[in-house]
Amino acid sequence: MPHVQNGWYLAAWSDEVGRTLTQRWIAGNPVCLYRLGDGTPVALEDRCPHRKFPLSLGRLDGDVLECNYHGYRFDGTGACVGVAEQQDRPRAAARRFRLLERDGIVWIWPGDPDRADESQLPDTSWLTDPNWTHVQGVLPLKARHLLLVENLLDLSHETFLHPTTIGNAAVAATPIEVTTAGPKVYFQRRMIGVPAPPFYQKSMGLTGLVDRWQDGEFHPPGIFVLNIRLAATGTEEPEGFHMKVLYGMTPATEHECHDFYALARDYAIDDEQLTTFQHEQQLAVMAEDVQALEVQEVMYATERRRVAESSIRSDLAALRGRRVLRKMLAAEAAEEEAAAGRMPAAR
Amino acid sequence: MAVGPAAPARVAPVSRVPGPAEPIDVTVVGRRMAAADVVELTVARPATEPLPQWTPGAHVDVLLPTGAVRQYSLCGDPADDRSWRLGVLREPAGRGGSGWLCEHAVEGTSLTLRGPRNNFALVDAERYVFVAGGVGITPVLPMVHAADRAGRPWTLWYGGRHRSSMAFLDELTRYGDRVRIRPEDESGLLDLAGVLADAGPGTLVYCCGPAGLIDAMQNRCRSLPAGTLRVERFTAVSQPVDDGADRDIEVLCQASGLTVPVPAGCGILDAVRRAGLDVLSSCTEGICGTCETTVLDGVPEHRDSLLTEEERAAGDTMMICVSRARGDRLVLDL
Numbered sequence: 111m112p113h114v115q116n117g118w119y120l121a122a123w124s125d126e127v128g129r130t131l132t133q134r135w136i137a138g139n140p141v142c143l144y145r146l147g148d149g150t151p152v153a154l155e156d157r158c159p160h161r162k163f164p165l166s167l168g169r170l171d172g173d174v175l176e177c178n179y180h181g182y183r184f185d186g187t188g189a190c191v192g193v194a195e196q197q198d199r200p201r202a203a204a205r206r207f208r209l210l211e212r213d214g215i216v217w218i219w220p221g222d223p224d225r226a227d228e229s230q231l232p233d234t235s236w237l238t239d240p241n242w243t244h245v246q247g248v249l250p251l252k253a254r255h256l257l258l259v260e261n262l263l264d265l266s267h268e269t270f271l272h273p274t275t276i277g278n279a280a281v282a283a284t285p286i287e288v289t290t291a292g293p294k295v296y297f298q299r300r301m302i303g304v305p306a307p308p309f310y311q312k313s314m315g316l317t318g319l320v321d322r323w324q325d326g327e328f329h330p331p332g333i334f335v336l337n338i339r340l341a342a343t344g345t346e347e348p349e350g351f352h353m354k355v356l357y358g359m360t361p362a363t364e365h366e367c368h369d370f371y372a373l374a375r376d377y378a379i380d381d382e383q384l385t386t387f388q389h390e391q392q393l394a395v396m397a398e399d400v401q402a403l404e405v406q407e408v409m410y411a412t413e414r415r416r417v418a419e420s421s422i423r424s425d426l427a428a429l430r431g432r433r434v435l436r437k438m439l440a441a442e443a444a445e446e447e448a449a450a451g452r453m454p455a456a457r
Numbered sequence: 458m459a460v461g462p463a464a465p466a467r468v469a470p471v472s473r474v475p476g477p478a479e480p481i482d483v484t485v486v487g488r489r490m491a492a493a494d495v496v497e498l499t500v501a502r503p504a505t506e507p508l509p510q511w512t513p514g515a516h517v518d519v520l521l522p523t524g525a526v527r528q529y530s531l532c533g534d535p536a537d538d539r540s541w542r543l544g545v546l547r548e549p550a551g552r553g554g555s556g557w558l559c560e561h562a563v564e565g566t567s568l569t570l571r572g573p574r575n576n577f578a579l580v581d582a583e584r585y586v587f588v589a590g591g592v593g594i595t596p597v598l599p600m601v602h603a604a605d606r607a608g609r610p611w612t613l614w615y616g617g618r619h620r621s622s623m624a625f626l627d628e629l630t631r632y633g634d635r636v637r638i639r640p641e642d643e644s645g646l647l648d649l650a651g652v653l654a655d656a657g658p659g660t661l662v663y664c665c666g667p668a669g670l671i672d673a674m675q676n677r678c679r680s681l682p683a684g685t686l687r688v689e690r691f692t693a694v695s696q697p698v699d700d701g702a703d704r705d706i707e708v709l710c711q712a713s714g715l716t717v718p719v720p721a722g723c724g725i726l727d728a729v730r731r732a733g734l735d736v737l738s739s740c741t742e743g744i745c746g747t748c749e750t751t752v753l754d755g756v757p758e759h760r761d762s763l764l765t766e767e768e769r770a771a772g773d774t775m776m777i778c779v780s781r782a783r784g785d786r787l788v789l790d791l
């Protein structure tokens with residue numbers, strides 16, 4: 111299955127991009143990431159227009175990128191500005207992707223740059239808000255994008271997959287409410303008067319019954335934000351402990367993803383021990399997810415005759431997400447076909 | 458923003474740990490019609506052991522012999538640990554669970570339950586506004602009694618199609634004008650602005666009823682402090698807004714040229730299969746989307762859980778395992 115191109119994906123945390131050429135596959139595209147001297151992040155298709163050699167294996171000469179195979183040279187817009195040691199000035203350009211840097215994130219829009227729409231990005235101001243603190247990172251995942259999307263849109267799995275950290279029976283036992291707004295899918299799971307799972311007991315000192323809110327937002331194709339609130343049961347908003355988790359679910363190739371995460375909280379923000387503890391726990395939870403998704407990927411990839419899956423109510427948000435992605439892909443496929451129909455066949 | 462451990466919570470007098478999911482065997486000991494289409498069942502344990510504790514807003518799972526599981530709110534007295542009361546809406550044909558209970562559960566019938574669980578607990582507040590639509594009254598009834606016993610000011614707005622379809626009116630008369638009965642055929646839809654006029658600071662609003670009512674309340678309550686509105690939906694399914702009764706319809710399958718009559722009580726999926734068409738399906742409950750079919754003509758009446766409001770309104774696709782037609786004819790791409 112190809113990937114949606116006209117949409118934002120998390121390409122990198124800002125501090126991952128610098129003056130070193132870095133290759134990252136994004137939604138089926140090899141991307142070469144680096145910064146110009148003035149700090150502007152650049153993403154070029156990591157295929158030299160000459161003989162497809164990865165540009166990321168080249169070198170930076172000031173703001174000019176030189177291919178290490180036959181010396182094609184490119185400026186920050188991707189235009190070829192000459193060939194080292196030669197007189198030729200080929201009219202060639204490496205495709206440049208649209209980037210947007212905000213709140214410590216480099217977002218990429220792999221499709222038509224003219225259609226890149228900032229308003230589709232979720233609010234990430236909490237990543238730089240002084241009243242919040244966060245940890246972040248990225249894990250490689252050998253599973254298809256859809257499995258990651260569905261993992262996050264159906265958190266009933268916390269009960270079974272993460273029982274020692276963030277899950278307990280209340281999660282799966284509490285139904286979700288799903289709403290949509292255009293292509294975005296939202297769900298709410300409000301657990302009222304339930305025991306707190308171990309992670310929250312330790313993070314927040316909550317030992318009695320709690321109200322636990324899990325409000326998820328899927329910004330297709332690749333962004334998920336989870337808004338978490340815990341408080342002793344009956345406590346009213348805005349009292350309570352708030353956390354947010356941003357997941358950049360960035361497909362790499364057909365069967366691989368980058369699993370970006372940022373975990374933030376609005377309480378005890380100077381408690382570094384707590385930060386370390388929460389980061390370790392987050393990684394432990396994600397290790398369980400990665401392991402599950404990777405074995406799940408094998409099962410999907412090797413099924414000879416595709417048998418229809420069974421679904422239940424708790425799948426509704428994930429099923430909606432799947433529908434949205436399918437529609438976006440179908441629309442892009444139709445556009446491509448229409449475009450191909452208009453153009454003479456390539457020779 | 459809270460720093461460090463939370464301030465001591467205002468104690469919720471009513472909330473409980475969801476119990477383990479053990480099955481509880483009970484026997485139906487009473488059955489009456491609480492309204493034209495609501496069957497009230499009283500169940501008790503065959504042995505003399507007490508039933509588990511519950512709190513207003515709790516529901517139980519009923520494990521039906523058909524294999525289906527349905528949730529019903531407990532609507533009796535939480536202090537009664539010998540028997541439980543459930544209100545069961547007689548639903549339009551085609552939705553397994555309630556139909557079975559309404560037809561087969563009589564005095565002496567054995568049932569298996571699970572729970573109780575409470576996702577809709579009554580949290581302590583200075584005052585309450587309760588809003589119930591139709592059979593949504595069942596979890597609200599014990600809440601009303603509890604709020605009244607606790608001496609809190611409250612009002613109940615109770616909407617339904619007509620008086621005869623509204624359960625437990627008899628039990629509510631003693632509260633006088635704190636209960637606002639609003640049958641649709643007498644006073645139209647609930648006036649939500651009026652309902653919320655009572656919701657001053659310190660008020661919690663509890664709402665249970667059809668999806669349309671809950672959605673409308675959620676929209677209305679956007680401007681109130683978060684957490685003011687607490688809702689419970691019975692199922693992910695929105696009840697059909699029309700009379701809900703199935704009619705005989707006719708489905709023209711364009712691709713295969715077949716015209717298939719679909720009698721009331723029979724789903725389109727079953728009917729076209731019987732007519733020899735090979736159609737994929739999985740959940741047969743309107744959840745998974747496997748049976749999605751393109752609508753070429755006619756207006757579908759959507760009873761699935763998956764389609765969004767926009768997709769419903771567009772009317773060009775439907776889940777034929779549960780959905781039917783607004784008119785008496787559909788043309789499908791089958």
Ligand code: FES
Binds near residue numbers: 162163177
């Ligand atoms: S492949 Fe880059 S210069 Fe030849």
Ligand code: FES
Binds near residue numbers: 741
């Ligand atoms: S078979 Fe699942 S929606 Fe119809």
Ligand SMILES: [Fe+2]
Binds near residue numbers: 268271272395399
């Ligand atoms: Fe997980």
